[in-house]
Amino acid sequence: MNTTPSPPPNTRPRATRREWLGLGVLALPTLLLSLDMSVLYLALPHMAAELRPTGAQTLWIMDVYGFMLAGFLITMGTLGDRIGRRRLLMIGAAAFGLASVAAAYSTSAEMLIATRTLMGLAGATLMPSTLALISNMFRDPTQRAVAISLWTSCFMGGTAIGPLVGGLFLQWFWWGAVFLLGVPVMLLLLVCAPLLLPEYRDPDAGRLDLFSVALSLAAILPVVYGLKTAAEGGSGTASLAAIAIGAAMGTWFVRRQLRLRHPLLDLTLFRSRPFSAALGVMLVGAVTMGGMNFLLVQYLQLVAGNSPLAAGAWMLPPVLVMIAATLCCASLARRVGRATVIGGGMFVTGVGFLVLVFVSADSGTVPVVLGLLLASVGLGPGAALITDIVVGSAPPEKAGSAAAMSETSGEFGIAAGVALLGSLAAVVYRTRVEVPGEVSVGAAAETAGQTLPGAASVADDLPPAVAAELLTSAQEAFTMGINVIAVGGVIVMVVFGSLALWLLRGADTAQPTEAQGEPEPAARETGEPVAADLTPVGAAPPAETGATGFARTDESVSPSEPVRPQADSDDTTGRTR
Template sequence: MSKPDNSKWLGLTVISLACVLYSMDLTVLNLAIPAISADLQPSSAQLLWIVDIYGFMVAGALITMGTLGDRIGRRKLLMIGATAFGVASVLAAFSNSAEMLIVTRALHGLAGATIAPSTLSLIRNMFDDPAERMKAIGIWISSFSIGAVMGPLVGGVLLEYFWWGSVFLINVPVMILLLVLAPRLLPEYKDETAGRLDISSAVLSLAAVLFVIYALKHTAENGFSLLSVMCLAMGLTLGTWFVRRQKNLSHPLIDLNLFKAPGFVAVLGTYLLSCLTMFGVYVYIAQYLQLVLGLSPLVAGAWTVPWALAFVVGTNVTPWLAARLGQARLVVLGLLGTAAGFAGLALLTVQPNMTLLVGATVVLALGLAPMFTLGTELIISSAPPERAGSASALAETGAEFGGAVGIAVFGSIGVAIYRARMNDLLQPEWPAEVLRAAQDTLGGAVASMVQLPVAEQATLLLAARSAFMEGMQLISIAGVVVMLLASVLAYRSLKHLHLTH
């Protein structure tokens, strides 16, 4: 069911459009939080759910949506998801309570979960030639970076002139365009031999992922607690039950034979480690720009543009470099370059050094690009075409898990260092509420310092920023170590594969 070349690349444009919007929606909400807080007056817990529920539902539903696309058709699932995404956007824009916004953001997440596996599995089927497919995957990955950059910038412009609901309504015309173009430019693919979707497996996978990611996020924000341990235990128990169920089904939600493909587990593991490190450290970069350097969210977002553009360039030159260096060698060199980028971040201090920041993040992005491009290609190519949706969902779920683990682990380490350092820097005579807030987070220190005399505000701010930077420096060094380990894993697993052409 091949398509003419022009049709394939036009279809890829439609796919990329959906991915840009999906990625934008992960970041655009952050700037609107102050306006939403003023209008809907959510509690602190409700505000966290408004921010987090989208990502939670995306992560939890990826496996189900990827397999569902294999059964009902990847294009059909993408169009259903686009319709639901548009409807949820309208409902979110006109939400009149925090509860309504939480529910609509959850619907957003379910709809968004159809996009990544549907689009990636369509690429698997549209591009039979491995070289073309690698270029297409590079463009697909680039679209997520473009969306991540556009989110804060577009959100900032919209909030300058319109009410907070406008950051959701921007989705609607794009989704309408996608619904018009998709039937004309995208072919349909599905597994004709697939059985019925096992609802019990779908519920188990959703619950397992939600429990684990919630536990990781709760640990990152509050440290280890009984709640986080219980949620993690529940998630792992349900996950084990899910895997055992797949072994006994004639039409499982995930084909466990995928893990037997040469290099599949090692590549998926390296992919996860890369996401773990990138997300874990990137959280600190965002805080560094806003809370240490004092930049506004919009200006801070602008300083991340070079990083995102470097990632776009890196993913698109990867096929050209791979043809000359060999895929395995390029992945290893890229991971070593990423380690060098993290080493640059470890040199940052409370004194602004934008040249070092931009240089380190650009090197980091250029180094990660080959792993994401080539790793994604290997993961989906190892699956038969009829199971491309399932393989795509595994890749995306690995990315989500890697990001959640990175934020939890690196976040917990950074918080522990910050609090330990602040114990030595805080002055006992300061008000108790200031001491509590300042010892908790850098954001708490910035918010609470107004209760101190002007002369002492500077003292608190410098102490908090210095403590934060010590944590960020150690986290960056940890990033170096993880990337070096990932490069060894990539070398040992990929050098035996014939990936040089």
């Protein structure tokens, strides 16, 4: 029997000018969403002066956007697979633009919380849709790696420039103007998307299981809430209870997905070792960098003595160098392999953490920025390549679900890093700080003994000599916490860098039916090649063989058998064919 092998990767359809212009359209909402996570930091005092929120309302204004974004990523990524990724992107863009206008003109704290909630919900539709469309538009592996590198650079850049953009806007406009940044971007997206972006969806997606949606929210939101509460110094019992509830709901969610014929989240993706390893490495990187950034921003302001705007400016060089390295990672990976770039980058990050091990309270700004620069350069290119591995290891019809898992891993990692590493640094601080006898009793002593910001606020009301003594001890204790976290970071980067070299060494051939020239199943029978790509809407669906190489045996039927309608069921053994 004659068989025709699938074409090698270098014969995959290459992107045209239209796809590259479409990438520019997709980069805009990515830049905006990441910018919107940090742009409110500098606007918060101006907003608080006008709306006068309570302490709890202030926390919700800051956090609810991230809560909704993290909670709905999986649901929206899978929804895009079902209704069409371009359609969901445009719906989300319109909703985000309207919610931004409402947030800008909020007249009360309650209204701002509600509009920030809608912005987070709309943002959750945009992130996985943009990444999934990139994976569909750029089928050539080399071009896809470059496209994802550009996408990742926009995401990193938006987070870095958020405080600066907020500061510049506040020079001339009122606090609500920071939200209006999204309006022209979303209008441009709505105009250009139908012209430049194709539509894709899973031709056999089935119905959306609403109970699974509820379970996913019940699993994700309590965990994120518990981590953030712990990071903000809230009740330890409440934090642990929230995390435990989320873990229980997550277990229920996983068990349900394994029984459904059309699950909300396709857990068979984790059978791919590159996919699972890449998500794990991404999670570890997000934890370490999320926690370290949280601590270093405080160091630059409260130890090195920089203003908030100056501290934000000092954070730019590491991000700019990281973006430059990220843009070069695709060509470097072609030469030495993605596993080498990712694992080697983690070793470079370990060197950056090693620099931070020796930082002291009087080191100043430059050593801290140097350590952060090395750490960022090491992890930035790896983040782009890991994202490419995640979406490239998934079948094209599951690109939205894979993109959502990638984004959720990053969101969880940052939240966990701030909570866990911030809590560890706080423990070190409390054991090392020495409060002068003049403030050794009462609420002031307790406040100064808990956190460095607390010590700084107490010092404002003390005589100069006592204030200097307190601040010196508090700064040294806080810096010791950074040193301890940095030691752990060095160990983690060496261990997981070595694991990345081992587990991801097959990532460059993560698509066995295509990259290794294996014949597709249908080709073995008919002698004709079968495309393993996702068919655009309106075309006939292709043979259902995913890029992971796993047979979809639970949904395959014999050509001679009639197919009767089949509803989703929790019992996969009771299917009627």
